[in-house]
Amino acid sequence: MLSRTQPSRMRSYYQYVDLGVLDPYCRINKRPSIFTKDFYRVLRQDFRYNVLNWACWIKITQSMGFFERVKYYDEFKMKALNMYTDLNQHFADGDLKALRNIALGKMYYRLKFELKEREEQGNKYYWKYHGLVDNPKYQCIRFYDTGLAQLIIKLHTKQCIVAFDKEGKLITGDPEEIKNIVQYVVFQRNIGEKGDWGIYGYYNPEAPIKVFKFDSDKSQLIPD
Numbered sequence: 001m002l003s004r005t006q007p008s009r010m011r012s013y014y015q016y017v018d019l020g021v022l023d024p025y026c027r028i029n030k031r032p033s034i035f036t037k038d039f040y041r042v043l044r045q046d047f048r049y050n051v052l053n054w055a056c057w058i059k060i061t062q063s064m065g066f067f068e069r070v071k072y073y074d075e076f077k078m079k080a081l082n083m084y085t086d087l088n089q090h091f092a093d094g095d096l097k098a099l100r101n102i103a104l105g106k107m108y109y110r111l112k113f114e115l116k117e118r119e120e121q122g123n124k125y126y127w128k129y130h131g132l133v134d135n136p137k138y139q140c141i142r143f144y145d146t147g148l149a150q151l152i153i154k155l156h157t158k159q160c161i162v163a164f165d166k167e168g169k170l171i172t173g174d175p176e177e178i179k180n181i182v183q184y185v186v187f188q189r190n191i192g193e194k195g196d197w198g199i200y201g202y203y204n205p206e207a208p209i210k211v212f213k214f215d216s217d218k219s220q221l222i223p224d
Contacts, residue, residue: 021186021201021203022144022148023140023142023150024140026139026154026184026205049140052141054141056142056143056149057069057143059143060141060143060149076151076197077135077136077138077153078136079197080151080155080185080187080197081132081136083187083197083198083199084157084183084185084199086098086102087099087102087103087199088129089127091115091127092125092127094118094119096111096115102198103198104188104198105200106201107199121166122165122166123164123171124163124165124166124168125164126161126163126164128159128160129158129159130157130159130178132156132158133156133157134156136153136154137154138152139152140152143191147192148188148190148191149188149190150186150187150200151188152185152186152187152203153184153187155182158178158180158181159181160175160177160178161173183202184202184203184204184205186199186200186203187199187200188200
């Protein structure tokens with residue numbers, strides 16, 4: 001979290017610039033053997049990040065009491081799932097107006113471009129949600145004193161994805177096949193401002209990332 005003693009120009013910079021995923025930490029799916037040093041290193045790392053997650057969650061839900069905060073913690077996972085399924089369904093239906101209420105920033109414009117391209121080619125897209133493989137799981141919760149909050153939630157769902165060309169021929173997928181899909185979905189909101197949570201984008205834990213630090217002398221973000 002950013003300290004309240006940081007220069008106001010820095011807080012302003014973070015408020016208006018798209019910083020991408022604030023913290024790309026995600027729990028590893030398979031822990032090392034208990035007989036190795038890596039096991040305890042990962043255990044300490046997970047514990048440290050869990051404490052940070054809860055500290056940020058308390059900041060995000062500062063006006064709530066303890067029991068309301070815990071209840072909302074569970075409820076939001078299902079809200080996140082509903083937002084994710086709505087996003088995919090609206091995209092399949094080509095409903096740009098509905099997408100605008102869920103997708104944020106670059107995510108919305110990327111989907112808008114894909115829909116325009118799909119319309120020009122005359123392709124049709126079919127998507128259907130068939131339930132959960134596993135319950136939604138928080139991976140990372142971050143909050144900056146500018147009010148910017150991000151949540152990374154792991155969603156493991158059953159989906160059917162099919163695409164047809166303008167002549168009705170199958171391009172990809174199988175209408176009878178249901179696939180298990182894992183996606184790490186990034187939700188974002190400016191706490192204290194009007195509006196609700198939206199989907200910022202997707203995160204791939206296996207992809208290389210760029211880490212930036214703030215250069216207070218030059219008032220800019222630079223690669224670390």
